[in-house]
Amino acid sequence: MIGPMPTPLRGLPEHVTIYEVGPRDGLQNEQATIPTEVKAQFIDRLAAAGLRTIEATSFVHPKWVPQLADADVLIRDLHRADGVRYPVLVPNERGLDRALDLGITDIAVFASATEAFAQKNLNRTLDSQILMFEPVVRRAREAGLTVRGYLSMCFGDPWEGEVPVEQVTRVGRQLLDLGCTELSLGDTIGVGTPGQVHAVLRSFVDAGTPIGELAVHFHDTYGQALANTLAALQLGVTTVDASAGGLGGCPYAESATGNLATEDLVWQLHGLGIDTGVDLAALVRTSIWMAEVLGRASPSRVVQAIGKGD
Ligand code: HMG
Ligand code: MG
Numbered sequence: 451m452i453g454p455m456p457t458p459l460r461g462l463p464e465h466v467t468i469y470e471v472g473p474r475d476g477l478q479n480e481q482a483t484i485p486t487e488v489k490a491q492f493i494d495r496l497a498a499a500g501l502r503t504i505e506a507t508s509f510v511h512p513k514w515v516p517q518l519a520d521a522d523v524l525i526r527d528l529h530r531a532d533g534v535r536y537p538v539l540v541p542n543e544r545g546l547d548r549a550l551d552l553g554i555t556d557i558a559v560f561a562s563a564t565e566a567f568a569q570k571n572l573n574r575t576l577d578s579q580i581l582m583f584e585p586v587v588r589r590a591r592e593a594g595l596t597v598r599g600y601l602s603m604c605f606g607d608p609w610e611g612e613v614p615v616e617q618v619t620r621v622g623r624q625l626l627d628l629g630c631t632e633l634s635l636g637d638t639i640g641v642g643t644p645g646q647v648h649a650v651l652r653s654f655v656d657a658g659t660p661i662g663e664l665a666v667h668f669h670d671t672y673g674q675a676l677a678n679t680l681a682a683l684q685l686g687v688t689t690v691d692a693s694a695g696g697l698g699g700c701p702y703a704e705s706a707t708g709n710l711a712t713e714d715l716v717w718q719l720h721g722l723g724i725d726t727g728v729d730l731a732a733l734v735r736t737s738i739w740m741a742e743v744l745g746r747a748s749p750s751r752v753v754q755a756i757g758k759g760d
Contacts, residue, residue, distance in 0.1 A: 452756070453730060454721030462683050465725045467503060468712060469634070469665060469691045470496055472740075474505040474539060475709055476697025478517050480744065486520045488743055490528055492736070496694060497531045499732035501712070505558070506536040509545035525552045537598060541572060546586050550593060557590055558598035558634075559583045561625055563618045566609035567602055567638070571702040580624050587628040596632075599625030600667065604635045604650055605642030608704075619653045626659060633664055634691060637678065640671025640707060644681035651685045665689035668710045670696060670749075675710035676718055683722075690715060695737030695748035711750030713737060731756070 473493050477484055489507070496504050506528065512519035521538065530536055537556035540546050549557055561579050562568035568579050583599075590597050603610075604618045622633050635650060647666070654664060666682040668675035668691070679690055696711030716728050734756045741748045748754065 454717050456720060456723040458723040462722055462724060463686065463688045465688065466683070466719055467689045468501060468715065468719075468726055468728060469667075469689055470501045470504045470694060470712060471667070471691050471709055472496065472504075472694040472697050472712065474507055474518070475691075476693040476695070478508065478515050479698065480517055482744065484517070484743070486524050486527070489520070489524055492694075492740060493536070494529060494531075495736040495739070496733070497534045499736055500726070500728040501733075502533060502727060503535045503537065503556075506538055508539035509548045510539060510541055522548060522552065525549075525554065535596075537596075539600075540586060540590075542582050543585055543589070546590060554595070556596045556598070557586075558600055559586055559625070559630070560600035560602065561621060562602045563613055563621050564603045564607040564610045567607060567702070570609075571602070576621065580621075580628070583625070584628055587625075587630060591629045597630050598632045598634055598665075599628070599630030600634045600636055601625065602636040602638040605637040605646050606639060608639055615649055615653045618650055619657050622654060623657055623659070626663065631663070632689065633659070634667045634689075635664060636667040637669055637675075640669035640674065642668070642678055643674055644677050647678045647681040648685060651682060651687065655685075661686040662688065665691060667691040669698065669707060670710050671707045676714060679710065679715060679718065683724075694733060695740055695753055696750040697740070697744075697748075708749055711737075711748070711752065713750045713752035713756075717752045 507521040508518045535556045540557040565576050568574050587597050601622045668678050692712040692715045693709035694712045696708040698708040716730050719726050737748050737753045738757050
């Protein structure tokens with residue numbers, strides 16, 4: 451199999467953690483019902499390909515996200531490999547109780563930077579979403595869990611349009627101040643461009659946020675995700691979210707398409723001489739298998755290119 455020629459670019463990190471969201475962000479939006487065993491196999495194959503953080507599912511209301519209604523069974527039966535973290539999404543205390551019962555060690559709460567999406571995704575206002583998360587983050591931290599905070603619509607919102615950087619920073623800081631251990635900045639509908647990425651990240655740093663606490667989460671709707679990733683790496687970000695095969699979307703934001711494909715990210719990172727620990731060939735085989743299960747080709751350019759040659 452061919453691969454990129456490693457050629458470092460000055461000023462970039464030596465190691466990047468890929469936060470794999472395929473089983474959660476990727477599968478939450480599928481029309482077809484995917485059997486729990488297939489989801490488990492997907493997660494196992496991602497771990498075998500070298501991914502060390504794999505967001506497995508969501509403990510949300512099953513009526514809100516029917517595709518992940520099997521979360522409890524999936525986690526109960528999942529083979530949790532040593533050295534791999536399997537975070538899950540948790541919006542409220544009910545979700546936290548479900549996660550704690552199953553011995554989960556890593557969770558993520560998910561907020562919106564805009565009023566419109568907070569309503570649509572969480573049935574809450576900007577302020578009441580934070581009130582909902584407060585006891586979740588507090589209890590989870592007391593129990594020794596790591597808690598990621600997601601912030602959606604950081605670079606544009608389909609209902610509100612432009613989202614002021616100050617508003618993004620204010621809500622994101624609220625999540626960190628609650629005790630979140632990491633903040634993932636989401637371009638939920640994939641409209642952002644590199645200058646915006648610098649502006650948003652700089653605003654957090656100016657507000658006293660260590661860059662190591664920030665991750666980026668790009669959907670690739672307008673083909674900007676890789677450029678935006680490079681912009682984030684230039685400012686020192688070392689955690690990048692991606693979804694195997696470019697699966698994904700959000701059921702409460704129709705204009706969202708798949709995440710940045712993990713294979714496309716790995717190609718870029720390995721090309722920059724940045725270590726990821728991921729076996730690209732094994733990952734591509736996994737995405738080709740998943741595309742067959744779903745009955746449609748992966749949108750990832752790397753999967754397409756390598757798939758043809760395999
Ligand atoms: P609500 O209707 O306001 O819920 O929804 P509630 O608090 O009023 O409770 C109503 C009933 O639901 C109660 O049952 C609760 O027990 C039950 P009843 O007493 O009536 O019998 N309930 C639950 N059951 C199971 N598990 C739970 C749970 N919570 C309440 N966790 C709620 C509020 C937050 C629950 C709802 O809005 C929800 O589940 N939203 C999830 C939406 C979602 O998952 N969206 C996709 C993920 S976000 C995303 O994709 C973006 C991201 O990728 C980043 C990016 O791209 O930007 C992360
Ligand atoms: Mg997302």
